[in-house]
Amino acid sequence: MAATGPSLFVASPLVTSTAGNSGRNRCLSSFRAMAVSADQKSSPATVATRSTENGRWLEEKNRKGRKEEEELTSNIYSNPQEITDENGKTLREYFQECKDLMIQSKAGPPLWFTPLECGSHAPDSPLLLFLPGLNFFFIFFFGGLMAWGLDFLNIIINWENLVKLVERTVRSEYKRSPDRPIYIVGESLGACIALDVAARNPDVDLVLILANPATSFSRSQLLSLIPVLQVMPDQLSLYFSYMLNLASGDPLRMAFENVAKGLMPHQMVGELTQDLVAMSSYLCVLADMLPRETLLWKLQMLKSASSSANSHLHAIKNQALLLCSGKDQLFPSEEEAQRLYRMLPKCEKRVFEESGHFLFLEDGFDLVTAIKGASFYRQGKYLDYVSDYIPPTPYEFKKIYESNRWVLAVTSPVMLSTLDDGKVVRGLAGIPSEGPVLYVGYHMLLGFELAPLVLQFLMERNILLRGIAHPMMFTRAKEGRMLDLGSFDTYRLMGAVPVSGSNFYKLLSSKSHALLYPGGVREALHRKGEEYKLFWPEQSEFVRMASRFGAKIVPFGVVGEDDVGELVFDYNDQMQIPSLRTFIKELTEEVVHLRIDASGEVSNQDVYLPGVVPKLPGRFYYYFGKPIETKERKEELRNRERAHEVYLHVKTEVEKCIAYLKEKREEDPYRNLMTRLVYQATHGFEAQVPTFEL
Structure with a gap:
């Protein structure tokens, strides 16, 4: 059938947002300048990269003048409550911009669109190709990955040609930059294209991001609609397509999310009404775009795409991230994600339980965050947890802060640090500004102390602590009953790296602020009566490496669990029960083993879930001791005996910090939750609650 417009795909360097925005509404303001190319010649788009100098994240820009430098180094995380979604557009504005483009569209071959108005980008940014599905009304932007696609496919193009079009671009970009990965984000039909292209190009380093793949089309209710469309009158096609849009995108929910943030109830009602009117007013545009023949052609294309992709699944060895919606009304996406997860050898999945088929249009979803959280962003052939890491945007930080806000509220953390003259002060003024710095301390049960610690360092000192974590947060020795890796996305987003000598070396060499718990799993999963007891290896593990880079070692203690x-x-209780003993053994076999050459308490530890009864919350206390210098002792600490002396000194200082806090907290009149609530009720809930005298 003849057509009215082209199919548009996105070719862009993989980027991250600096504005702290996420989702369709947060990036609509960037929709202005775009380059269009029919021969897939793309120009650079954007990325915001940051360095780790002095443990702070500074934008790599040309700095001129002291005033500019002060502005760039200001703490963007200091007040998460003030971080807002800027430049969000209403659905009316969104529809109007789309309408203008639709009217101007002309027939022609599929095009690649490259976003231009996103700022500067790193020269080694990997390329991202976005392949939209056969959606009925589609223009979206997510995070810093500004993607633009309008699908008014009314031209005649078969599946094979569509795959070849993408394949030509992939081969061309691979030839130009063979050492960099190419990201293909495919939604629905686009996911089928991505799978076919990957199967046909096993020599190309492709990273697949697949959202609600249409590979499950044979099990979808849409399959039964093909014969219905063949006999359906033209005048009913509009209502049919609109109902499919309701199922895939849930416009009512999207309209509500568009206006719900930051508005008073009466404002919300007014905006919501206007947005819903805007959607209904543009149904005529939808009718022009989607005659019956087009809808039928789209479904037939989906059928062919699904069949082709499924026949090639066995040949796909690429790294793949599956994004599936729990409330997809068009495809059994959650079930399909589990099937693909079992079939694809290098695959991870993330489930968004409350989302519909139109995942990328939902305001709470951010593709950049999903990629970073899953540790899927890399610039070379292999992932480097240090150099490939991109810090959280202000908006990402705000979401993490809000998800942990109740922890901060009920524990009201007290942070103490030690100045150069030995004076103990409240706050983190005694923390070194320049890295590398190694923080060595006690690990609470289940790591209760981590969230307040990392968040406070960012808010007060603009310092990102790179936690050296157990590999169970990043990979599995085998699949089983362990928590899904997605449970640890926040830790990875905040900079955690798997423990290894090479990662430790890279953190210190990049002048990072690294967080180390020598007690590891044994300390975090301790037994009854072992609170505040250190389980450190007999031999020193970190002193000589720290001295090699002149790192300051900051011992710290924390109490309150x-x-x-x-x-x-x-x-010990659980090992007495045969079924639980078997369960613990199975869990332990699923994780990567550490310290296999060690003996005693700190050798490779069993993994178990302790039973904890909550109490009326008390308070968390952190005490950072005076930094221990290693810069002038590099040669001296090459000697193992000297290094071991420093190691024992650090351990003793950690124990002193814990003992100090256990004693002083008895003098805190606000240790109990109720007294803190009374204080905040009279002084404001944002007021800092006092503590014991220093």
């Missing part, structure tokens, strides 16, 4: 919960069912 016994005030928030009581351990009632520990490892």
Whole structure:
């Protein structure tokens, strides 16, 4: 059938947002200048990269003048409550911009669109190709990955030609930059294209991001609609397409999300009404775009795409991230994601339980965050957890802060640090500004202390702590009953790296602020009566590496776990029960083993889930001791005995910090939650609650 417009795909360097925005509404303001090319020649788009100099994230820009430098180094994380979604557009504005483009569209071959108005980008940014599905009304922007696609496919093009079009671009870009990965983000039909292209090009380093793949089309209700469309009158096609849009995008929910943030109830009602009117007013545009023949052609294309992609799944060895919606009304996406997860050898999946088929249009979803959280962003053939890391945007930080806000509220953390003259002060003024710095301390039960610690460092000092974490947060020795890797996305987003000598070396060499717990799993999963007891290896593990780079070692202690919960069912209790003993063994076999050459308490530890009874929350206390210098002792600390002396000194200082806090907290009149609530009720809930005298 004849057509009215082209199919548009997005070719752009993989980028991240600096504005702290996410989702369709947060990036619509960037929709202005675009380059169009029929021969797939793309120009650079954007990325915001940051360096780790002095442990701070500074934008790599030309800095002129002291005033500009001060502005660039200001703490963007200091007040998460003030981080807002800027430049969000209403649905009316969104529809109007789309309408103008639709009217101007002319027939022609599929095009690649490259976003231009996103700022500067790093020269080694990998390329991202976005392949939209056969959606009925589609223009979206997510995070810093500004993607633009209008699907008014009314031209005659078969599946094979569509795959070849993408393949030509992939081969061309691979030839130009063979050492960099190419990202293909495919939604629905686009995911089928991505799978076919990957199967046909096994020599190309393709990273697949697949959202609600249409590979499940044979099990979708849409399959039964093909014969219905063949006999359906033209005048009913509009209502049919609109109902499909309701199922895939849930416009009512999207309209509500568009106006719900930051508005008073009466404002919300007014904006919501106007947005819904705007959607209905543009149904005529939809009718022009989607005659019955077009809808039928789209479904037939989906059928061919699904069949082709499924026949090639066995040949795909690429790294793949599956994004599936829990409330997809068009495809059984959650079930399909599980099937593909079992079939694809290098695959991870993330489930968005409350989302519909139109995942990328939902305001709470951010593709950049999903890619970063899954550790899927890399610039070379292999992932480097240090050099490939991109810090959280202000908006990402705000979401993490809000998800942990209740922890901060009920524990009201007290942070103490030590100045150069030995004076103890409240706050983090005694923390070194320049890296590398190694923070060595005590690991609370289940790591209760981590969220307040990392968040406070960012808010107060603009310092990102790179936690050296157990590999169970990043990979599995085998699949089983362990928590899904997606449960640890926030840790990766905030800079956690798997423990290894090479990662430790890279963190210190890049002048990072690294967080190390020598007690590891044994300390974080301790038994009854072992609160505040250190389980460190007999031999030093970090002193000589720290001295090699002149890192400052900051010992610290933290107490409060016994005030928030009581351990009632520990490892020893569970090992007495045969079924639980088997369960613990299975869990332990799923994780990567550490310290296999060690013996005693710190050798490779069993993984178990302790039983904890919550208490009326007390308070968390952190005390950072005086930094221990290694810069002038590099040669001296090459000697193992000297290094071991420093190691024991650090351990002793951590124990002193814990003892100090256990004693001083008894003098805190606001240790109990109720007294803190009374204080905040009279002084404001944002007021800092006092503590003991220093």
